[in-house]
Structures are given as structure tokens and as C-alpha cells.
Amino acid sequence: MWVQRTRDDVRAIAxxxxxxxxxxxxxxxxxxxxxxxxxxxxPALDYFAGAGLAIGFGSVLMLAAxxxxxxxxSNGLIVTALGWLFAALFAAVPLALSGHYGSYLDALFESxxxxxxxxxxxxxDLDHLANAHNMWRHLMHLVGGxxxxxxxxxxxxxxxxxxxxxxxxxxxxxxxxxxxxNTARFIWFVTAVYVLLGTTALSALNLVRGMxxxxxxxxxxxxxxxxxDTGGFGPQSQNALYYHxxxxxxxxxxxxxxxxxNFSLHADIxxxxxxxxxxxxxxxxxxxxxxxxxxxxxxxxxxTRAFGSGLEVARKGIYHVLSANTGTGHQTxxxxxxxxxxxxxxxxxxxxxxxxxxxxxxxxxxxxxxxxGLIGKGVVxxxxxxxxxxxxVIVARFHHMKSRILQPEMLASAxxxxxxxxxxxxTGALIGVACGYGVPESVFESVSAAANVGLSTGITSPSMPxxxxxxxxxxxxxxxxxxxxxxxxxAALLQPVIGRRAR
Amino acid sequence: xSRECTAAVVVxxxxxxxxxxxxxxxxxxxxxxxxxxQRAVELDGSEVTFEGEAIGEALRADGDSVWVNVLDEGTAIxxxxxxxxxxxxxxxxxxxxxxDTVRVTGVVNLxxxxxxxxxDVHATALEVTGSGEPRSERLRPLEALVGAIGxxxxxxxxxVARTRERKRFEET
Numbered sequence: 008m009w010v011q012r013t014r015d016d017v018r019a020i021a022x023x024x025x026x027x028x029x030x031x032x033x034x035x036x037x038x039x040x041x042x043x044x045x046x047x048x049x050p051a052l053d054y055f056a057g058a059g060l061a062i063g064f065g066s067v068l069m070l071a072a073x074x075x076x077x078x079x080x081s082n083g084l085i086v087t088a089l090g091w092l093f094a095a096l097f098a099a100v101p102l103a104l105s106g107h108y109g110s111y112l113d114a115l116f117e118s119x120x121x122x123x124x125x126x127x128x129x130x131x132d133l134d135h136l137a138n139a140h141n142m143w144r145h146l147m148h149l150v151g152g153x154x155x156x157x158x159x160x161x162x163x164x165x166x167x168x169x170x171x172x173x174x175x176x177x178x179x180x181x182x183x184x185x186x187x188x189n190t191a192r193f194i195w196f197v198t199a200v201y202v203l204l205g206t207t208a209l210s211a212l213n214l215v216r217g218m219x220x221x222x223x224x225x226x227x228x229x230x231x232x233x234x235x236d237t238g239g240f241g242p243q244s245q246n247a248l249y250y251h252x253x254x255x256x257x258x259x260x261x262x263x264x265x266x267x268x269n270f271s272l273h274a275d276i277x278x279x280x281x282x283x284x285x286x287x288x289x290x291x292x293x294x295x296x297x298x299x300x301x302x303x304x305x306x307x308x309x310x311t312r313a314f315g316s317g318l319e320v321a322r323k324g325i326y327h328v329l330s331a332n333t334g335t336g337h338q339t340x341x342x343x344x345x346x347x348x349x350x351x352x353x354x355x356x357x358x359x360x361x362x363x364x365x366x367x368x369x370x371x372x373x374x375x376x377x378x379x380g381l382i383g384k385g386v387v388x389x390x391x392x393x394x395x396x397x398x399x400v401i402v403a404r405f406h407h408m409k410s411r412i413l414q415p416e417m418l419a420s421a422x423x424x425x426x427x428x429x430x431x432x433x434t435g436a437l438i439g440v441a442c443g444y445g446v447p448e449s450v451f452e453s454v455s456a457a458a459n460v461g462l463s464t465g466i467t468s469p470s471m472p473x474x475x476x477x478x479x480x481x482x483x484x485x486x487x488x489x490x491x492x493x494x495x496x497x498a499a500l501l502q503p504v505i506g507r508r509a510r
Numbered sequence: 511x512s513r514e515c516t517a518a519v520v521v522x523x524x525x526x527x528x529x530x531x532x533x534x535x536x537x538x539x540x541x542x543x544x545x546x547x548q549r550a551v552e553l554d555g556s557e558v559t560f561e562g563e564a565i566g567e568a569l570r571a572d573g574d575s576v577w578v579n580v581l582d583e584g585t586a587i588x589x590x591x592x593x594x595x596x597x598x599x600x601x602x603x604x605x606x607x608x609x610d611t612v613r614v615t616g617v618v619n620l621x622x623x624x625x626x627x628x629x630d631v632h633a634t635a636l637e638v639t640g641s642g643e644p645r646s647e648r649l650r651p652l653e654a655l656v657g658a659i660g661x662x663x664x665x666x667x668x669x670v671a672r673t674r675e676r677k678r679f680e681e682t
Contacts, residue, residue, distance in 0.1 A: 029664075047605065049647040056653035059660025066667035073678065104653060134565045134581055135645065137605045216570040243566060243579070245586050251569065251577045253626055313551070313620050319627035339628060341547045348551055348620065 012082075012499060018072035020085050025068030027090040027155060031097050032061030037146055038101070042139035045221075050105065050139035057101035064097070084495035091484055094155050095119040098147055105140050107131050109469040112476055117144065119480045122151035123487035124370055126239025126336035126461020127452075127479065129469050133244045138225060141242045145229040149202075151487075152236025152266075152370035153194055197273045198235065205231030205262050212254050230255075234262040237370045239336025239461035247337040256326055259337060267293070267333035267365030271408055288405040289366050292380035293332070300360045301328045307353025324353070327462075331360035334372040336461025343465045346448055358451055361460045362432060372459030372486055374428045377407060378421035385418040427490045431457040431482055438478045439466065457482040538615050543582035546618055550629050554620035558631070561613045561639065562586075565603040568596040580614060589614050590625065591633035601642030611640035 035058040042051035078086065095118045103114035113129040120127045121144050130136065130144075209227030218226065226242060233240045243249035247259065265273075272290070275283045284290055305317075305324035314320045323339065330337045345354055364373015388403035395401055403413040432454045439449025448464040455462050456479040467479070485493050538557035546553060546560065562582030569577040574593045579586045581603060603609030616633040619625075 047647070049649055052649060052653040052657075055657035056660070057657075059657030059664075061660070063660030063663035063667075066664040066671075070667055070670055070674075074675065104650075106648075132584070134586065134603055135605055135608070217576070218567055218569070222567070243586070244581070244584070245579060245588070248588065248628060249566065249579055249586070251571065251588050251590075251625060251628060251630070256626075313554075314627050315621070315623035319621060319623065323621075323627050339626075341550075341629060343547060344550070344629065347548070 012502065015072070015076075016079075016082055019076045019078050020082050020089070021068050021071035022076055023078060023082075023086040024089055024093055025065040025071070027086070028061050028065030028068065028093050028097055030065075030155070031094050032058045032065060034146065034150060035061065035101065035143070038139040038143040041142045042137065045138050047137045047139050050101070050137040053101040053104040054139065054143070056104060057097065060100055061097040081495065084492045085499050088488060088492040088496035090155055091119075091122065091488065095122055095480075095484075098122065098143075101143060102140065105137070107133070107136055107140065112473060113469055116476050116480055118147060119483050120461070121145075121147035121238065121240065122155065123459050123483040124148050124152045124236050124238040124334065124372070125456060125459040125483045125487075126233070127456060127463060127467045127483075128240065128461075129467065129476070131469055133242070136242070141225070141229060144240050145232045145238070145242075148236045148238030148240060149198070149232045152232075152238065153191075153198055193274065194270050197270060197277070201235045201262065201265050202228070202231050205235060205258065208258050209255070212252065212258070216250075216252070230259065231262060234259045234335055234337065235266040235370070237263065237266045237334040237336075237365065237372070237459075239330070239334075241337070246339075248339050248341070253322075256322070256339065259335075260326065260329055263329050263333045263335045263337075266335065267369050267371040269366040269368045271368060272366075283406075283408065286406045288380045288384070288407055289375075289377040292383070293366060293376035296360070296363055296376060296379065297325075297328060297332055300332065300356045301325045303356035304328050304353045304360075307351050307356060308349055310352065311349055313348065327357055328360045331357045331460055331462055332363060332373075333365045334361070334370075334458060334460045336455070338462055342463045345451065345462075346445075346464045350447070354447065354451070357462065358454055361451075361454045361458045361462065362428070364458050372457075374425045374458075378425055381405065381413060381418055381421040382425060384413055385421075388413065424489060428457060428486070431485060431490075435478055435482050438475060442472045442475045452479075453482065457486040459483060459486050542585075543580060543587050544585045546587055546631065547585055547629065550618065550620045553618040555617065557615060557617050557634065559613065559615045561611060563603045563642070564599045564601075564609040564612050567602050568599065578612075580612060581609075588628065588630045589616060589633050589636075590630055591616075591636060595633060595636045598636060598638050600638075603642065605645070607642050607644050609642045610638050611642075613637045613639045 035054045039051055039054035039058065042048070042054060095115060098118035098121070099111065099114040102108055102117055103111045107130050108114040108117065109129070109131065116129050206224070206227045209230050210224050213223035213226055214220065229240070229242050232238070241247065241249065247255065269289060272283060272287065275281070301324050304327060305320045308314060308324055309317070309320045314323070326339060329335070340349065345357070362373060363379050364375050365371025367375045367377045384403040384405055388401055392401040405411055405413055432450070435453030435457055436446070436450040439453055440446055444466055448466055451462070451464045452466040454460070538559045539553070541553070541558045541560050543560055543562050546558065560580070560582065562580035565579050565581045565586060571577050571590060575590055576593055576596045578589050578591060578596050578599065580589050599610050599612060601607055601610050613636070614631065614633050615635040616631040619630050619632065621627040622630045
């Protein structure tokens with residue numbers, strides 16, 4: 008049965024959307040202040056215009072319904088799906104005004120990539136981009152990484168209705184604290200701790216290496232945010248390669264791992280309970296994943312005979328597998344090198360790492376380690392059942408916050424989401440091939456977009472066809488929301504047609 | 511041996527020396543930075559010369575050396591050089607300025623053993639061929655107007671919302 012959406016439903020959706028858009032406008036105060044402090048006058052005007060548009064539009068949209076209007080779960084899904092799109096549409100305005108993007112579509116690509124913590128970029132002349140614009144690009148990683156809705160829950164909806172619906176609709180199902188608002192605030196607390204630690208460590212490194220104090224701190228903050236939130240943007244066109252530093256790679260490796268951890272695990276660690284870390288099926292799956300794929304990438308890189316020592320191979324291999332597995336997208340190789348110099352086994356292993364992704368309820372993307380683990384356990388149970396006598400009852404157990412029995416519906420859900428990701432990966436790759444690119448690089452780029460990773464073989468550039476830009480935007484959006492909210496939106500848009508036929 | 515014969519041998523020897531080692535063979539290949547990245551395998555270990563804009567800053571490396579990143583047509587590459595070589599560079603490219611244009615001669619490393627397997631260039635010579643310049647900002651007053659209209663709309667919407675709330679409160 009299809010839900011009939013009433014006029015009141017539409018008004019409630021509009022009100023919450025307006026709230027999210029205003030949130031984006033208010034957030035633009037940060038790059039605006041950055042621009043004013045650093046005397047970047049043209050970018051300051053870009054953010055004044057962007058903030059005015061967002062706050063004006065959002066305020067008018069909020070008039071659609073009165074305060075404290077309830078929001079049911081179904082409408083929560085619509086608000087979440089549209090919220091991410093509207094946020095990207097308005098966040099793109101100052102970027103489009105910056106003059107560093109070929110078109111508004113390119114700026115929209117950038118804002119969607121940034122909010123979904125993908126990290127693919129269409130910026131031009133990044134090395135001369137204003138600090139204010141870099142602040143905005145990285146701030147979007149921060150807000151998108153925690154979840155736009157989580158951000159609003161934390162600050163705007165503390166006393167309002169609809170919090171639970173929106174929280175669940177954004178693909179988060181962990182209840183770390185007794186209620187979702189406190190859970191959202193805990194997520195921000197964990198993030199603040201890591202951002203502070205990362206910024207301090209990288210600032211010290213940058214200062215030692217000769218950067219000015221302001222630039223050292225800004226670069227450190229941006230790198231920390233881009234890494235912990237598994238985004239992958241950088242303020243320089245060479246990305247992580249700009250720094251030429253083993254220390255930089257080591258600190259960002261720690262931040263990547265922290266960023267891909269489930270926030271419930273962070274809560275356990277925070278409470279001093281480290282047992283979960285060793286028992287959790289998701290942690291074990293991710294560890295196995297990273298180990299096997301690091302070995303494969305390293306073997307692939309070693310086979311090219313380009314590297315002089317095993318240490319170099321391991322450093323490159325582990326860094327890129329972690330970057331791909333956690334969905335960060337930092338790279339210390341040039342994009343074209345993946346295809347031209349280091350193709351083969353290493354290339355395939357990185358694609359697999361991107362496709363599998365990090366942990367659920369973290370800032371990472373992809374299929375997620377928990378689902379991969381459950382599917383693996385499901386396969387083992389299936390084989391055991393096939394070999395066992397007909398009267399035997401075979402159960403599979405897994406540990407995720409508590410010991411559980413793998414139920415058929417859990418396995419079905421994991422398989423369904425994994426299948427949707429694979430269909431999205433293949434669809435994007437087919438469109439890439441249709442646009443004239445080779446099969447391997449089209450697969451790589453499509454997986455990178457849908458799994459919100461950001462590694463690139465070089466397809467993603469301002470000169471790529473508009474159809475492919477739109478495809479990757481949709482892939483990044485769908486991948487971040489894990490499809491359900493997006494399907495609910497499509498169903499709601501088609502509901503007048505489908506509903507009429509059903510009657 | 512006759513005098514003619516000796517002269518012929520000397521001329522032949524001179525010709526051999528000149529022709530077998532032409533002056534241009536020792537010259538480094540002149541390339542673009544994009545070429546280094548695209549043809550890294552082919553250029554690995556060879557000496558090249560390229561020109562580009564010094565960007566960011568000189569980042570301290572090991573001992574008395576620094577990293578200078580050089581940008582050319584949208585592609586940048588890290589150049590490892592001694593401290594004193596980098597001191598010639600006065601301006602580094604950023605938002606406010608373009609950096610000095612530098613002509614670098616150095617050896618390409620596809621996967622540098624000394625620097626963690628990165629693709630880089632170890633400089634043997636550097637020459638500043640052009641000075642960087644301040645970059646000007648272009649202010650667009652229309653943006654201020656758009657922003658002001660947006661904030662005015664927000665103010666008007668807030669007033670309408672407040673009036674509605676008051677009316678609703680009075681009715682209940």
C-alpha cells in the first residue's frame with residue numbers, strides 16, 4: 008500500500024527542509040568570518056550572498072507549517088533525501104561565485120562531493136583558491152560527515168518533534184545515549200576531541216616544517232577534518248603529496264582509522280571498555296579486509312618493480328588501502344599513475360577496498376564491514392547447512408555491541424543493500440564507458456563516487472561530460488543515504504501515478 | 511707516416527670525438543610538469559628541465575634541504591633541493607599572489623627511494639626566470655545586493671511567523 012501524502016505532510020516536509028537550508032546559511036558565517044579576518048574581500052561577498060539566499064529561502068519555506076509540527080518516519084525519509092540535495096544546491100552558490108568552477112553544475116558537484124565526504128573535485132586552480140573557500144569546502148566535510156540532520160538535531164531540534172524520524176532516516180541506527188539528541192551531541196563531542204588532537208599534531212608538524220602560524224593551523228584543521236570525516240579534500244592540488252612527509256601520512260592514518268570507527272565503539276572506548284573492540288564482528292571484518300587488501304596492493308605495487316624496498320611498497324600499499332577502505336580518498340600517488348604505472352593487482356585491490364567501505368554508523372561510505380561480515384557468516388552457515396544432516400539446526404552468531412544470532416531478515420537486509428551498491432557501481436561504470444572512457448577507469452571512478460571515497464584515475468575533471476557529472480552527483484547522494492531515503496523520495500514523487508493505478 | 515697521413519688521422523680523431531658526443535646529448539630534456547607525471551616510467555632516472563610557478567612555501571625536509579612544489583598548467587610536482595637553492599625564490603603562489611616562475615633542472619624519480627616511494631624531482635639547478643605578482647580581487651556589488659535581499663526576505667518571514675504565532679495563541 009502506498010502512503011497518501013496529505014497537504015499537512017507536505018507542509019511539515021517544507022518546514023523541516025527550510026530549517027536545514029537555514030542551517031547551511033548560518034554555517035556560511037564561518038567562511039565569511041574567515042574571509043573578513045584574512046581580508047579576502049571578494050570571497051566575503053560570495054558568502055554574504057550565499058548566506059542571504061539560503062537564510063531567505065529557508066525562512067520562507069519554514070512558513071509552510073507552524074512550530075513543533077510532528078514529522079512521521081515516512082516524511083522523515085523525504086526530508087532527509089531532499090535535505091541533502093537542497094543543502095548541496097545552496098552550498099554550491101558561493102563556490103560558483105568564486106570563479107574557480109567552470110559552471111554551477113561543477114560547483115554543485117563539489118558541494119555534493121564535500122557534504123557526502125566523497126572528495127572528488129572539479130575545482131580549477133586550487134593552489135590559488137582563497138582560504139575562505141577552502142574553509143567552506145572542508146567545513147562541509149565536517150557537517151556532512153556527522154550528518155546534516157545530526158547537526159540540526161544537535162542544535163535546532165533539541166526541544167522539537169521529528170528528531171527520531173530524521174535521525175533514523177539518515178542511515179544511523181545507533182542509540183549511544185538514551186535519546187537521539189544526546190546521541191547526536193555525543194557524536195559531535197567525539198568529533199571535537201579528534202579534530203582538536205589532529206589539528207594540534209598537524210599544526211606542530213607544519214610549524215616545524217616552516218609554514219606560517221595561520222597557514223599551518225588552517226592546513227592542519229582542514230587536513231584533520233578531511234581525514235577524520237573520511238572526506239579527502241585538500242587545500243593543494245597535489246592532495247597529501249603536497250606535504251612530502253611520512254609524519255603527515257602517519258597522523259592521517261590514525262585519523263582515517265578513527266574516522267571509520269562506529270560511533271558506538273568510540274562510546275565504548277570512551278567509557279573504558281575495550282573488550283568490544285576485539286570481539287566485534289565489524290572490527291574483525293574490517294581488520295581482515297584491510298590486511299588482505301594491503302597485502303594484495305603491496306604485491307601489485309611490488310610486481311611493477313618501481314619501488315626500491317619493501318618498506319616503500321608497504322607504505323604506499325597500506326596508506327592507499329586504508330584511504331580506500333575508510334572512504335577517505337587521500338592519495339600520495341598521482342591519479343593517472345593508478346592506470347598508467349600501477350595497474351593490475353594493486354588497482355583491483357583498491358577498487359575492492361573502496362567497494363567494501365568502512366564501518367556502519369561512522370563517517371565512512373561503501374557497503375560497510377558489518378554487512379560484508381554478515382554476508383560472509385551467512386555463506387558459511389549455508390555451506391554448513393548443506394553438509395549437515397537434514398535434522399541439524401545450524402545457526403550463525405555474530406557480535407555487534409552484544410552477542411546475536413544471525414536472523415534471515417538481517418542477512419536479507421545486508422544482501423539487499425550490498426546488491427544496491429553493486430548495481431550503482433555497475434550503472435555508473437556503464438555510463439562512464441558510454442561517455443567514452445575505458446572500462447577499468449570507469450569502474451574505479453564509479454565505485455569511488457558511490458562509495459563516497461574520492462580516489463580518482465583522472466576521469467573526474469572539469470572537462471568530463473555533464474551527463475557523467477550528474478551521474479556521479481546522484482551516486483554520491485544515493486551512496487551517502489544508503490538508498491532507502493532516496494527510494495522513498497522517488498516513490499513519493501511517483502506516488503500520484505502509482506497510487507492512481509493501484510486504485 | 512707521411513704528414514698528410516698524420517693530418518688525416520688527427521682530423522678523423524677530432525671528427526670522431528665531436529660526432530660521437532654531440533654537445534646537445536648532455537643537455538637535460540625540456541619537458542612540462544604534466545609530461546613528467548604522464549611519462550614518469552619513461553623519464554625515471556633521467557635529468558629534465560621544466561618551468562613552473564613555485565607554490566605554497568618551501569617545506570623543510572631532511573637535513574639542509576627543502577621541498578618546493580612547482581605548478582605548471584594545473585599539475586604540480588614536488589622538487590627536493592638544498593636550502594640555499596630555494597632561497598632564490600621570493601614569492602610563492604597562493605590566493606593573494608602568483609609565485610615566482612622557476613626553471614628547474616633535476617632528476618626524475620618514479621618512486622623515490624629516499625622519499626617513501628613518491629614521484630618527485632631532485633633538483634640539480636634552479637633559476638628564477640620571472641617574478642611573482644600580487645593578484646587582484648574583483649568585487650561584485652551585485653552579490654551584496656543579492657545577500658541583502660535574502661536577509662530582508664528572512665526578516666519579513668520572521669515577522670509573518672511571529673504574527674501568526676501570536677494570532678494562534680490568541681485564538682487558543
